[in-house]
Amino acid sequence: MCLTMPVQNKNVIEVEKLSKSFAGKRVVNELSMTVARGEIFGFLGPNGSGKTTSIRMLCGLLTPDSGRGSCLGYDILTESGEIKQHVGYMTQRFSFYEELSIRENLEFIARIYQMPDRRRLVDATIERLGLGHRQQQLAGSLSGGWKQRMALAACMLHQPKLLLLDEPTAGVDPKARRDFWDEIHRLTATGITVLVSTHYMDEAERCHRLAYLAYGAILAQGTPDELLAASGITTWTVEGQDLFELTEALRKAPAVEQVVPFGGALHISGTDAGRLAHSLAPFFEQPRWRWQPSKPSLEDVFIHLMNHGQDNYS
Amino acid sequence: MTLKPISLERLSAVVWKEFIQLRRDRLTFAMMIGIPLIQLTLFGFAINSDPKHLPTALYSNDHSAFTRSLIKSLENSGYFVLTETPATEAEAQRLLALGEVQFVLSIPVDFTRRLLRGEHPSVLLEADATDPVAIGNAVMALNELTKSALRYDLKGSLGYLNSSPAPFELRVHKRYNPEGVTQYNIVPGLMGVVLTMTMMMMTGLAITREHERGTMENLLATPLRPLEVMLGKILPYVAIGYVQVAVILLMAWLVFDVPIIGSLLLLLACVLVFIVANLVVGITFSSIARNQTQAMQMSFFFFLPSILLSGFMFPFRGMPVWAQTLGELLPLTHFLRMVRGIMLKGNGVGETLPHLWPLLLFIAIVMIIGLKRYRRTLD
Ligand SMILES: Nc1ncnc2c1ncn2[C@@H]1O[C@H](COP(=O)(O)OP(=O)(O)OP(=O)(O)O)[C@@H](O)[C@H]1O
Ligand SMILES: [Mg+2]
Numbered sequence: 001m002c003l004t005m006p007v008q009n010k011n012v013i014e015v016e017k018l019s020k021s022f023a024g025k026r027v028v029n030e031l032s033m034t035v036a037r038g039e040i041f042g043f044l045g046p047n048g049s050g051k052t053t054s055i056r057m058l059c060g061l062l063t064p065d066s067g068r069g070s071c072l073g074y075d076i077l078t079e080s081g082e083i084k085q086h087v088g089y090m091t092q093r094f095s096f097y098e099e100l101s102i103r104e105n106l107e108f109i110a111r112i113y114q115m116p117d118r119r120r121l122v123d124a125t126i127e128r129l130g131l132g133h134r135q136q137q138l139a140g141s142l143s144g145g146w147k148q149r150m151a152l153a154a155c156m157l158h159q160p161k162l163l164l165l166d167e168p169t170a171g172v173d174p175k176a177r178r179d180f181w182d183e184i185h186r187l188t189a190t191g192i193t194v195l196v197s198t199h200y201m202d203e204a205e206r207c208h209r210l211a212y213l214a215y216g217a218i219l220a221q222g223t224p225d226e227l228l229a230a231s232g233i234t235t236w237t238v239e240g241q242d243l244f245e246l247t248e249a250l251r252k253a254p255a256v257e258q259v260v261p262f263g264g265a266l267h268i269s270g271t272d273a274g275r276l277a278h279s280l281a282p283f284f285e286q287p288r289w290r291w292q293p294s295k296p297s298l299e300d301v302f303i304h305l306m307n308h309g310q311d312n313y314s
Numbered sequence: 315m316t317l318k319p320i321s322l323e324r325l326s327a328v329v330w331k332e333f334i335q336l337r338r339d340r341l342t343f344a345m346m347i348g349i350p351l352i353q354l355t356l357f358g359f360a361i362n363s364d365p366k367h368l369p370t371a372l373y374s375n376d377h378s379a380f381t382r383s384l385i386k387s388l389e390n391s392g393y394f395v396l397t398e399t400p401a402t403e404a405e406a407q408r409l410l411a412l413g414e415v416q417f418v419l420s421i422p423v424d425f426t427r428r429l430l431r432g433e434h435p436s437v438l439l440e441a442d443a444t445d446p447v448a449i450g451n452a453v454m455a456l457n458e459l460t461k462s463a464l465r466y467d468l469k470g471s472l473g474y475l476n477s478s479p480a481p482f483e484l485r486v487h488k489r490y491n492p493e494g495v496t497q498y499n500i501v502p503g504l505m506g507v508v509l510t511m512t513m514m515m516m517t518g519l520a521i522t523r524e525h526e527r528g529t530m531e532n533l534l535a536t537p538l539r540p541l542e543v544m545l546g547k548i549l550p551y552v553a554i555g556y557v558q559v560a561v562i563l564l565m566a567w568l569v570f571d572v573p574i575i576g577s578l579l580l581l582l583a584c585v586l587v588f589i590v591a592n593l594v595v596g597i598t599f600s601s602i603a604r605n606q607t608q609a610m611q612m613s614f615f616f617f618l619p620s621i622l623l624s625g626f627m628f629p630f631r632g633m634p635v636w637a638q639t640l641g642e643l644l645p646l647t648h649f650l651r652m653v654r655g656i657m658l659k660g661n662g663v664g665e666t667l668p669h670l671w672p673l674l675l676f677i678a679i680v681m682i683i684g685l686k687r688y689r690r691t692l693d
Contacts, residue, residue: 060691091531095528108327112536113537271443
């Protein structure tokens, strides 16, 4: 008889050195991380970096080859049954029944979790997500964004304590995305914890803490500001004419690591501030361009990490 | 918190979902009803048809008025048409082996002489019995002929030869398939075959489809237990199976006049066990297979021996021992014995039980294998 009560721990997720290989290829490599209660934790990283695999190990869908960890105080290796009761997992790929309507899908989930007062709960969920006029539509005939919104509604239906969201807003329009993030912030205020993977930088900025994954390992971890500070990147913004011509010239200049067009401007960044300024000096004098030092964006930081991650790997 | 192995609420959720999916999948639904109808119509009418004008070779070295009458009356029966007159015995055999003719009629050289002497000579009819149903009626008609064929030739002073026993004897020699399968055997058997095929195919795809469509990831992330998923996918098909059985029994009764001598209730109870046995096989294949193609292949791998070794196609007692042993492992074998017993012999519970417990044992074993092989993770 082993009756484990979830400890009222500050950390909802605690994992240590989780590893997973597929066909001899290490996909997650000694992943260690903690997520505190009420936190929005962002999972970032290039395609194939192991985000989905890590999330699946957290909720018992994949068995780690080595390492250990707990989720909501339950052991991820032995107590996945309890974890599943209290975790809402939204899959990256749409995994509801296309031949069932929105309402039927939600009702199915509500029945599986044995939710009391099912009808009202489903009604309320449909109402809250603005799916009211489409509730009888078959899920398979929904547009991509609506499918995402339905999946999101479904994984929150059983009022989980921890949400594991794998790219929940991929293909969702800006207004719905903003609504979604407002909802997430509202939920975390009530003590719910959210782990969310995303490729959107504006979403990364809305997380409390971030982990940047590459080749199955966490390359950087912290609040968005900490990550910006730790990256040591200096960025300049330039506006004016003939920017394309300038881009070509700058890419050849030493110490310039990134030249990224942003609308009518270019962001130029590098890690060595002194040498960067030196490289740019000849261009400063030209009157057709206006130069300004600026704050690096998270995107600059991640692209920097991505380039270096690759170096580390090979 | 304790976790019960099965929750009726979650189970009913899966059943409910499966029913909706089934209802929306019109083609599958139509197939489930269509397959028994088509199979029974095809098989049923083939069985009941009474083939006539069967090609016959005559190998005769005795040409007399009597033999001519004999041949004439054969043709008049409507079942035989003389298509070949081989010169040698060997050639006659070749025709039969090739299937060019269905029968070879051999009249011995001294037939007339011995007939007149009252020695009751015999005529040999060799039949290609690979399809026993095809020759059954023809052979029956022949037996009548021995009495009447020579009625007009044996008159006056020869009239005494007309008295019984018949003036000559007809020996029928069934070749290639000494045991005959009667038509009543086939309709109950067909019920078993149709159920095996459809039940196993449908559930065989049930779990692999969830894997292929990606919906399994969601199911696995919920508290659903393997038993709930497997049972939930089986139960809707029990209802479908019964619809098929109703179609078959109605047709058997209305169209083919197959009797149900025993208890209908007992029959339906046995059918339930058999349906579950096949569903369990299907769902187990489904939890072992990696994709739908593999599941289909496994189903066929199981389906073929079921047809060949269960006694549906060939008489069970005619098979070699190893084949019989294999056959004993198949649910269809036991089902055929039960159903033929109940429908045709009027067997009761006592005679049925010996064939029922192997099925129950089969269900238990296969279900355990299925549960063990059910993948609880995406690994
Ligand atoms: N079931 C599997 N079998 C074999 N390889 C797999 C399997 N699942 C994932 N992989 C491999 O593991 C690596 C990481 O995949 P994963 O889906 O975790 O990446 P990701 O970070 O979620 O990527 P994305 O941003 O594209 O969603 C990939 O190289 C992928 O090919
Ligand atoms: Mg992914």
